[in-house]
Amino acid sequence: MAITRERVDGAAVLEKEKRYVLHPWASQSKLAAPVMVGAKGCTLWDADGKEYLDFSSQLCNVHLGFQDQRVVDAIVAQAQQLCYVSPVYLSEPRARLAELIAGIAPGDLNQSYFVVGGSEANEAAIQLARLCTGRTKILSFYRGYHGATYGAHSVSGGTGRHAAGLGIPGVVHVLEQDADQVDQIIQLEGANDVAAVILEPIRVGDGVAMPPPGFLASLRAVCDRHGVLLIFDEVVTGFGRTGKWFACDHWNVVPDMMTLAKGLNSGYAALGAVVVSDRVAAHFRETVIPFGFTNGGQPLAFASAIAVIEALREDKLVERSAWLGEVLLAELRHFPERHPSVGEVRGLGIMAGVELVKNQRTREPLVPPLAPRNVAIPSVLDGFKKHLLDHGLIAPVGGNVLRLYPPLCVTEEELHRGLRIVDEALALTDALVDPA
Template sequence: MSEISVSPNPALSTQEVVDLTRRLNYGTWRYQRDWNPLHIADAEGCYIIDGNGKRYLDLSAQLMCVNLGHKNPVVVESIAEQARRLPYIAPGHTTEVRAQLSRMLLDVMPEGLTKFFFATSGTEANEAAFKIARLSTGKSKIISRYRSYHGATMASMGATGDPRRWPAEPSVKGQGFLFAPEVNCYKCPIKHTYPQCGIACADYLEHMIENESDVAAVIVEPVVGTNGVLVPPAEYLPKLLEICRRHNVLLIADEVMSGWGRTGSWFAVDNWGVKPDILVTAKGITSAYVPLGVCATTAKVAAHFDDHLFAHGHTYEAHPITLYPAIATIQEMQRLDLVNRARSMGEYLGPKLRALKDRHPSIGEVRGLGLFWAVELVKDHVSKAPLNTRQEKMDGKPLVVDRVAADMMKRGVSVVAWISHFVIAPPLIVEKADLDFAVEVLDASLSIADEAVAG
């Protein structure tokens, strides 16, 4: 077969790329009137490069997902190789790559998770988890938490606690999602103080289970992602698991963002020795090079479907081109020892970020685990009120964090900002010099937030 070259023709200028995108595409989670997307022409390692050739340190690994950094050659080649071998086959068949990845997952997933459903995103994997939980238990309600995000499809959005749920609140009868208080020891939503509280937020969740008729599952991000990188105290997840076991309720761990070495363990639950009934993951499983999600369950959950219909599936389940890059990603993580590296680099980054708090009155708290950190901005240290509110975000009002992030971009660092904090989660291959540069830029740009506090 002769080689075929496919490329845009004629080539577009950077301005044409931006103009066409604005006119013909939707910008996600935003008002469209002021969308002015940056044209990214290339990326490599820990850096993205715009259409004018300017380089930016990718301090949040895009959407906390490019864990291997950009253009890892082994993963890139795995995509091409699988496309040459077998680009697609229906999920009712099987493939060697499907069997190999499934066996490999047994080695890295928390012990006891032994049955896998492959999706093409985290939200789709969560949809599978909700169906599996409801079908296997015969119960319908699922408890989530307010500071949470579980995806943009309808059931996953119904389980989402953050304000992105508000405009598209699922109205289908029987969605069955309830919300519990998050674990947030910096600003406890039920106004307790750790450790004297005895993990009251978990106790409250048990109170909800006891006062509802048919709770099938509790879903949590073991370390909350976009909504603030909330790291629970050591007692929280073990206590929550014990509560779920006592009431015959499944525990679903949403590790779409916190998995794949991000917290210094393969999965965040590993930090506390917790083994959930269902674990959902995506993003870092392929370093986001191709879209893949996984819903993993225990054998006990899976056994229900031996004699009951597994009422779920889709065209792209176990898509071969998504599976081989996952194998390559896991092998690269092992070769580069990235799980341990995330832990050690986090020990280097954490003190540098915490030192910023002494210099900036706008910083309320710095928290994190591994290479997963948040810097939270507040109006003052007494009330701990955020510099901006959820409602202001949903109303499209200018936010201080966005102004700071824009200034950081001018200085060569790209970071995810959300309402009143920054999510700092660079590729796990990041070097100390990159982290030094990022903290230096953040230090300089935070003067904008300090002025907002003073004003």
């Protein structure tokens, strides 16, 4: 494909953005992001023509990579056929996508309810669980993240959820990923009142936190014992990110519902889904689902998701994520030897978290883990983040964890190039380490 690099006046865009846009995750006066004008594969470029290798896949969603012609063509073809139809009507792209999802989802997760993003998928899952069980309480975990809408934020467990005030009633947060603790809490809350437990199999937002060994299987057993539905939020971890289609495939644990978005269509349009088990679907055979979304039936989004899933298959990107992820982790595991500021390195597939510490032995973090989110405070990591960006690498740093999750199509050359930039930047964090 010929890529046109249109000229955009970056300074004018910045001016208008500052004047007319309220920006997410930001204190408005500190706005300093580049003006992005184009992208291809794993590379974005800004209005000045500066290129950035993207090891964030933006918000860990562009799994396939940018501007894949197969997906662009599918969206254009669908746009020419039918851009919008209410989700009340049946449509060929929706039916085909749901069939594709059923084909890759584990166990008997066979029917999908479509929404416009990950937050809405979790909103819908909470409501479907309450309708299905006739119970109200939802157990979720501190430090988890499930989205920015009211219910999804309420079940999230980081400090950002305070934006939702007291949140929706009936949410009970659990601190430890410990099935015995969950069992006790379910009993203390009254098993007949608990509708569901929701969690991410791997807490990516919490610095790529892996589940303790055996935890997911034990949690499944606890839920079964109490008739509580198990909801896996695979919004980030789905669609090959971890080297299998879904993170839960690594532990062979099948939830009752799985929420999907992000990699589902790699950000080519807004889309999310809740895929439910046959048992949950059976409940709604005669019972009405009393809510829906105007844009929960967007043919353009369905067309993009079909093309993305087919491209992931055609290019064997799930398999690629598994083996290239091992290359990534093998390389990163040498970093603590030469960087005193690197603590634990963890990950699965093309997804890694690199802990930045003051002291390798105690693993005291370089920045306090519970820094408030509502005030922009200068961080000792600001210089480190700036170095990465100045050297053309987009890699998010959340709390004290550097995260690396490039698109699954990243080449080995790009992977090593990005890691070299990280390696150099770590000299800055090494200088912050407590002298022994």
